[in-house]
Amino acid sequence: MSLGKSADEVTQQEVLTAGMLAPERLLDIVRHFTLFMELDSGPTIKLVARYQQYRGVRKAAQRLLTGTTKAADGHVDRRGGIVWHTQGSGKSLTMVFLIRAMRSHPELRRFKIVLVTDRTDLQDQLGDTAALTGETVKVARNANQVKELLSQPGPGVVMAMIQKYRDTDNGGGDGLSGSEAFGTLNEDDSILVMVDEAHRSHGSALHANLMNALPNAARIGFTGTPIIMGKRKKTLEIFGGYLDRYTLTESEADGSTVPIFYEGKTTDAAVAGASKMDDVFARWFSGLTDDQRELLQKKYATTSQVLEAPEMIAAKARDILRHYVSTVMPDGFKGMIVATSRKACLRYFDALNVARDELVDEIEAFIADDDGRPYDQLDIDEQFLRNAVGQLDLLRDLDFAPVISADHNDPPEYHLWSDKLRQKVRTNLFKRPLGPVTDKTDPLAILIVKSMLLTGFDAPHAQVLYLDRLIQEAELLQAIARVNRTAPKKSYGLVVDYYGVAGQLTQALAAYTSTDGEIDPDVDGALRPLVAEIAKLDPQRERIRQLFMQRGVDPSTDTIEDCILLLEDERLRAEFDVALNQFMTTFDTVLPRPEALPFVDAVNLYGEIQVLTRRRYRDDVDGDFDPHKYKEKVRRLIDQHITVLDLSQRIAPIKVTDAEFAEHVRGIVSPRTKASEMEHAIRHHIREHLDEDPAYYDRLSQRVDEILDKLEDRWEQIALFEEIISEINAGRTDEEDTGLDPTTELPFHGLMAERVASSDGAAADALTELTRSLVADVRGQIAVVGFWENSTKQDELRKAAKRKLDDSNLFAYDDLDELAVDLVALAKANRQRLR
DSSP states (O other): OOOSSOGGGOOHHHHHHHHHSSHHHHHHHHHHSEEEEEOTTSOEEEEEOOHHHHHHHHHHHHHHHHSOOHHHHSSOOOSOEEEEEOTTSOHHHHHHHHHHHHHTSTTTTTOEEEEEESOHHHHHHHHHHHGGGSSOEEEEOSHHHHHHHHHSOSOEEEEEEBOOOOSSSSOOSSSBOTTOOOOOOOOOSOEEEEEETHHHHTTSHHHHHHHHHSTTOEEEEEESSOOOHHHHHHHHHHHOSEEEEEOHHHHHHHTSBOOEEEEEOOSSSOOOSHHHHHHHHHHHOTTSOHHHHHHHHHHSOSHHHHHHOHHHHHHHHHHHHHHIIIIIGGGTOEEEEEOSSHHHHHHHHHHHHHHHHHHHHHHHHHHHHOOOOOGGGSOHHHHHHHHHHTTHHHHHHOEEEEEOOOOTTOOHHHHHHHOHHHHHHHHHHHTSOBSSSSSSOBOEEEEEESSTTSSSOOOTTEEEEEEOSOOOHHHHHHHHGGGOBOOTTOOOEEEEESSSTGGGHHHHTGGGBOTTSOBOHHHHTTSEEHHHHHHHHHHHHHHHHHHHHTTTOOOSTTSHHHHHHHTTSHHHHHHHHHHHHHHHHHHHHHTTSGGGGGGHHHHHHHHHHHHHHHHHHTOSTTSSOOGGGSOHHHHHHHHHHSGGGOTTSOOOOOOTTSTTHHHHHHTOOOHHHHHHHHHHHHHHHHHHHGGGOHHHHHHHHHHHHHHHHHHTTOTTOTHHHHHHHHHHHHOOOOTTOOOOOTTTTHHHHHHHHTTOOOOOTTHHHHHHHHHHHHHHHHHHHHTSTTGGGOHHHHHHHHHHHHHHHHHHTOSOGGGHHHHHHHHHHHHHHTTTTTO
16 A cells, blocks of 8 residues: 555554555454454453464465465475464464454365364363364364364364373373374365474374375464474475564564563583582582581482472572562562472472461561661661562462373372363463452462473463473473563563573574574574673663763752753653663663662662652643552662652642642742742643633643743742732633633633634624523533433534534634534533533
């Protein structure tokens, strides 16, 4: 679509509008790419495809229509390909959109669609999502069901479950094993096989058997992780080339996912062999004597024994809980622990409960002994405890849950955590924001898993993943993506490494490195060291400082008022807000680590400047600064610095109509600051009431501008502002002696007076009578119960107002529609007074 300008001049908003609202595309989106989905929390939402989902589906449909079948090609089917959409971008929904689009196309609606997945949890997710197609999804869990469902002629949706990853060692459970062979079941070429996580399951013997069973089927592979270099050729041979790519970098730039940072909690590169054991035991049992550590080390001689050792797990659980409470819990987020075995999962559960109860006792003891010393005089442990005091009630109820697979020979204590129904209940509770037990929040804070939930599990409020086992290649990329989903106030995900994976990322991701040493760019950005964020703090702080230095002010506690006065410039204020937001976001990411300490003074200084600036210039609706602009950790820090401002609640600044305003102004020493406070208090009052009487408040605003022009830096002459404030407090008066009521009729009179086109000498009296009659009619109509929720009634009022305006002969006909709309809006703004 041409917009009449060059490509360089086209804005992103114009691209979106022209692209999405083209009639044929809008109808396509409404019909095929709009779903109604019931959330786990209860409400039903309308869901519309993202652009990469739309693009991928349209490319796939086009390939299905134009590609050659195996019979026509003589070698392979060329109607498929690979859709690589990074994790968190909605691949399962893309499958649903593709099915919906196929079902309305005359040449594609006849296709049988076979969904192939290799994880039980993915089966559940895909099954729930696929139901949105409007068709019944039939699941094949064994060879007999596969033969029955795939051999049936005609369309349908079938899901085949491949047994792949499991927590148990014997591989038992639901799913088709690699030994299954079916022979040829259906030679129809109207079959589409869609393989989820194609980088994994396409290499299995079962997948080969499925392909032999459907020799003429088209194949589309979906993957959320880059394909391993060594397997890339084979994958492309099976599915064909890329249909569409949507990378991690693009997803983060779009705000569809958040970046993931990692930090290591071990000094050793990996827990591998006895040569590393001394370091491991020294790290986690520093409180023991050398002899005690030696005895413990002899008891647990192997890596698996060390990772399952109750003493080791107890030490790590205490550390994990303190990290969670200080870093993740304040903003209401949750976490997951990846343990080395199912036994370790259960031991982590016990250890976390013990660690929670010990921490509660420790906080309660601190409260009893707290002598009220300033925060900066406390040691790091005392600061942690004081910060945790506000979370004590929730901490007492904090809950944890293992999620593990079942095995036939499990001891009884495993059943509580492997039962499918219980797991479903717990995972749904985990998806709720952290909080007390309510319909919308839940204190289940940490899930403990081995392999379950590491693929396809979407919990936006999960922010941190604690790794305590070796995990690499695709499983590593999939696991860390559990924390890259977006949620309110969530700017990053975090991987905390208790095993040493982060220390050997090169090896863990070696499969994604080409022969010339180049790592796949999507993999390269998957995990970012937290130290990289620390390095951003100094230049971000300096950028803020330079905003003031370039204008002659060196920001400090002594020049706060000078900074506030500079920020009267709205453009500079916006630039300051953007720079400070970047600095605060990075600081919050690093906090409470020691590397953040050198920047605390800057956070306090610029936070105070922003709070006072927002209250001076009253940028928000109620004139106050919104403390929720800050994340909880930063807000708490600034609040401790400027306790008088009490960021924990919104306290509106004193209004010009308040009895205390005059005394408040007298308490300000600087004449310029007095004038600034008065000016912006008046402007805020005007913004608050402009809709109630536009003509009157427009005049007031013009008078403020005129006063500022007259002052010309003579700030001591503030009596002019005092006159306006006195007038505001006295209330609107009938200056022209019209006899109209100042609060209910003059606003309508003022609005219409600006539009009068008649030059008749009697026009003034006619306008007064029109105002009385119009307001009386308005009062009568809006008295109907529910009037302002009834658009039809409001339209009737607009039409009646237009007729009355037209009958008066006071206004140009072309102005009548706009004036009638404005009068209805004015009536709405004054509906309380007009009762």
